[in-house]
Amino acid sequence: MHQFGEQLKLHITPVDVFFFVIEGTPSIQVGEEIVQIEEISLVESPKDILHCRYN
DSSP: OOOOOSSSSOOOOSOOOEEEEEEEEOOEHHHHHHHHSSEEEEEEEEEOOEEEOOO
């Protein structure tokens, strides 16, 4: 089980979303998958899929 601090609420959007990480190493959830992202990374979340960011 992951331990997280603050998070963007898990939600769905009607458009594609991109997370671009400038600094830090947050975890990003797209669908059922949660991955930790490195600095200067881009993650795509297709429309109509649950997604969120964890600090």
